Amino acid sequence: MRRVSAPRTARARVRAQLTTEIADVARTHLATDGAAALSLRAVARELGMASSAVYRYFPSRDDLLTTLIVDAYDALGDAAERAEAAVARDDLRGRLRAACAAARDWALTHPHEYSLLYGSPVPGYAAPETTIAPAGRVGLLVTGIVADGLASGALTPLPGGADVIEPRALADVGLTDDPTRAALVVAAWSGLFGAIGFELHGHTHNVVSDHAAWFRGVVDTHADALGLP
Amino acid sequence: MRRVSAPRTARARVRAQLTTEIADVARTHLATDGAAALSLRAVARELGMASSAVYRYFPSRDDLLTTLIVDAYDALGDAAERAEAAVARDDLRGRLRAACAAARDWALTHPHEYSLLYGSPVPGYAAPETTIAPAGRVGLLVTGIVADGLASGALTPLPGGADVIEPRALADVGLTDDPTRAALVVAAWSGLFGAIGFELHGHTHNVVSDHAAWFRGVVDTHADALGLP
DNA sequence: CGCCTCGACAGAGCAATGCTCTCGTCGGTT
């Protein structure tokens, strides 16, 4: 949420304060009513200010949404990273399980925020540059687990590996010599969020009885595909 | 789209006609502008009628959306079923590949409709009963492939199988004696739409270079997990 | 210490939305 690092003047300080205050109120509205119902006027009302005053802090509703999106990505990333960090480094499968379970928990506790991130994009909203870095955190986390396995020798590169993954992305995460597994990582990543989305949006209603157990199975299926011991 | 089977009177016929006409215009708006931008008034304008007149045919915007959703589910289901039907019955993996590829193609050609089905639910919109049957068609299709394999002996039931899937759903699709595989089917189903959604919503931007090949890999991973020969 | 500029805010206003209500009108039925 911090917009600028050092609020020098008192003016700037109170401005930063109000900015976060607006974002906080907006976040609660988002959490209770969903993204599409997020009304700038309602936020202003709750803050006791005129709707036009909010525009001094956020040039448009989309900008407000952007900061909420970035915050949500960060919260989700934090949750997953914290859970994953608590597991022994050489327990690759355990790290994946922990990260995935934390992501699911976060999604279940923040359904509307999750939908904002991984559901249909908001109409007329084009994700700006600032969102792409936080968006990759969970993917990076999974990638890191696999990269660790390769580095320690617990995993050996898989054969094949056509040009499905961007070489640039491959190099960034140190998986240049195992592109096949990189593709599997992306598959696991998307499958993970597909499973969470299905549960969240009710597509498994009357089909899955124990969602937690089913999700664990999904994660283990991906762990098997990745060859995690 | 057909609302009632036999329009007896001329009145009923012209009514049915106008009803589908409204839905058709709404569908084009949905296809071009997305679900949230679908405006009842804009549809009425394009049809040259007062906005209030539309309410004689659809009691609310949500009802219009519901018929669009049902139609979209049916179109997606049709596409997948047609593609799958063209493959030799004993080629289980080929059938899965065909169905999945068709689903992806349909999603890429109808992104907004796809988002309406598998993206975040529209705010304040509660999916009525009528949507759940068409929604399950693609899942049923995948299930049918596995069930065929079990019936022909190409597949043998997997061990284990905790109570993760609803017994009722298990019985409905004839997978009572292979609950483990049923859970894998649901996993494949959700993973499939997770992958499509990732591609569609740009989460794999700068990561995946060849989406078609990557998607084939995802499908084959699930086919492997399901044990398809 | 006084002035003055600039940021902050409020309110009115515009175009648009979903939905309701009322009021004519025309078609099909008894």
Added chain:
DNA sequence: AACCGACGAGAGCATTGCTCTGTCGAGGCG
């Protein structure tokens, strides 16, 4: 032929995002 009900139009209400104009107060400069 009379009538009843479906149909369509128009006005209206509450709401939204966003802009514009005017006013006030606090901070900086002379």
